[in-house]
Amino acid sequence: MKTVYERADIVPLLAEIFRELGYEGASLSRITERTGIGKGSLYHFFPGGKEEMAGAVIAEVDAWFEHAVYRPLRHDDAGEAIAAMWTNVNDYFRSGGRICLVGAFALDETRERFSAAIGGYFIRWIGALRSALVRAGYPEEEALALAEESVAGIQGALVLSRALNDKAVFTRALETLAKRLDAAAR
Amino acid sequence: MKTVYERADIVPLLAEIFRELGYEGASLSRITERTGIGKGSLYHFFPGGKEEMAGAVIAEVDAWFEHAVYRPLRHDDAGEAIAAMWTNVNDYFRSGGRICLVGAFALDETRERFSAAIGGYFIRWIGALRSALVRAGYPEEEALALAEESVAGIQGALVLSRALNDKAVFTRALETLAKRLDAAAR
DNA sequence: CAATGACTGTACTGATCGGTAAAGTAAAGT
DNA sequence: ACTTTACTTTACCGATCAGTACAGTCATTG
Numbered sequence: 214m215k216t217v218y219e220r221a222d223i224v225p226l227l228a229e230i231f232r233e234l235g236y237e238g239a240s241l242s243r244i245t246e247r248t249g250i251g252k253g254s255l256y257h258f259f260p261g262g263k264e265e266m267a268g269a270v271i272a273e274v275d276a277w278f279e280h281a282v283y284r285p286l287r288h289d290d291a292g293e294a295i296a297a298m299w300t301n302v303n304d305y306f307r308s309g310g311r312i313c314l315v316g317a318f319a320l321d322e323t324r325e326r327f328s329a330a331i332g333g334y335f336i337r338w339i340g341a342l343r344s345a346l347v348r349a350g351y352p353e354e355e356a357l358a359l360a361e362e363s364v365a366g367i368q369g370a371l372v373l374s375r376a377l378n379d380k381a382v383f384t385r386a387l388e389t390l391a392k393r394l395d396a397a398a399r
Numbered sequence: 400m401k402t403v404y405e406r407a408d409i410v411p412l413l414a415e416i417f418r419e420l421g422y423e424g425a426s427l428s429r430i431t432e433r434t435g436i437g438k439g440s441l442y443h444f445f446p447g448g449k450e451e452m453a454g455a456v457i458a459e460v461d462a463w464f465e466h467a468v469y470r471p472l473r474h475d476d477a478g479e480a481i482a483a484m485w486t487n488v489n490d491y492f493r494s495g496g497r498i499c500l501v502g503a504f505a506l507d508e509t510r511e512r513f514s515a516a517i518g519g520y521f522i523r524w525i526g527a528l529r530s531a532l533v534r535a536g537y538p539e540e541e542a543l544a545l546a547e548e549s550v551a552g553i554q555g556a557l558v559l560s561r562a563l564n565d566k567a568v569f570t571r572a573l574e575t576l577a578k579r580l581d582a583a584a585r
Numbered sequence: 586c587a588a589t590g591a592c593t594g595t596a597c598t599g600a601t602c603g604g605t606a607a608a609g610t611a612a613a614g615t
Numbered sequence: 616a617c618t619t620t621a622c623t624t625t626a627c628c629g630a631t632c633a634g635t636a637c638a639g640t641c642a643t644t645g
Binding site: 436438444 | 621622623624625
């Protein structure tokens, strides 16, 4: 028997593994064990090895956010896009049950390998949210500060809810952050 | 020539290494390489190996916060203790140049090994801050929400400032969080 | 049906992993 | 001076690491 994969099918599996184990913790044998995909196949799709795999995962995460969050924030109705951001973020991170791969990579030496991609992810998130807040009527400076605070707040909520093993911490934090943007808008 | 160490001298060195490389990334050979301490010595002080080393590091971090932050928050003048927390936290994390080891461990599977210690660290931080806020005049519920938000905000600021490689993000975030506690107190 | 090219499975490499064993060294206790 | 204790150094172990090589297997194409 022989199961045939496509690169696009593999990346989400890799994403889940890197998320749970981190870059160093995700060894090739654990990857093959949990995906059922042999080393031969992995190196066929990712000749650059583990680093290329992690790079592909970051790129896919980035693409998802770009499509589902950043672009709406930049171009759609500001209020709707911001509201959609909160629900999309809550769903994406499974109410705190899933962590942010990019944020996790930023914390250890893995950052050195992917600093451009990691930086870009957050820069664009903050920039897109800032843009929406400006369109919603905030002054430039306040919009930037609030955007930065919101993105940091999400990352912190992920750390805290995982540390306390309590999803409620995450959803509660998102609600507080969302209300702050609404409240300040009036 | 023979250099003799004490356990208490080694733990801070280990702390810096685990912080930078993460639990999985901190291999024994990299530890001996960076500290100059041989495996024999390490296993003499930490018979439980890497896991005991990381446990000792967490315990020391925890003890520092307990002494420098949590205890003042619980027993000293509320306003002063909160103000001291912000400056101590800013110094401890070197204005964002240093990450929170406990927070980093919470994000990957390392959490499984140390879940009790990790959970306790944050529970006590939030509890102590909550206590100070109550003494400062906040109603119980609001105090808890603000404490949780502050601790999460610090963790998020560390992630973000490291991702953007920009210490200003961290200090700015701390100022915003500090002002929120002050503002709500009036 | 033959040949091609995309993909998989297996077997392997040298390096490094966490951990162990024991000889060696220095200082303190007697 | 001799022993004990504390610590370091060196050498080693089996397991696992990332990565490579290549024969085998299939669907597609001519």
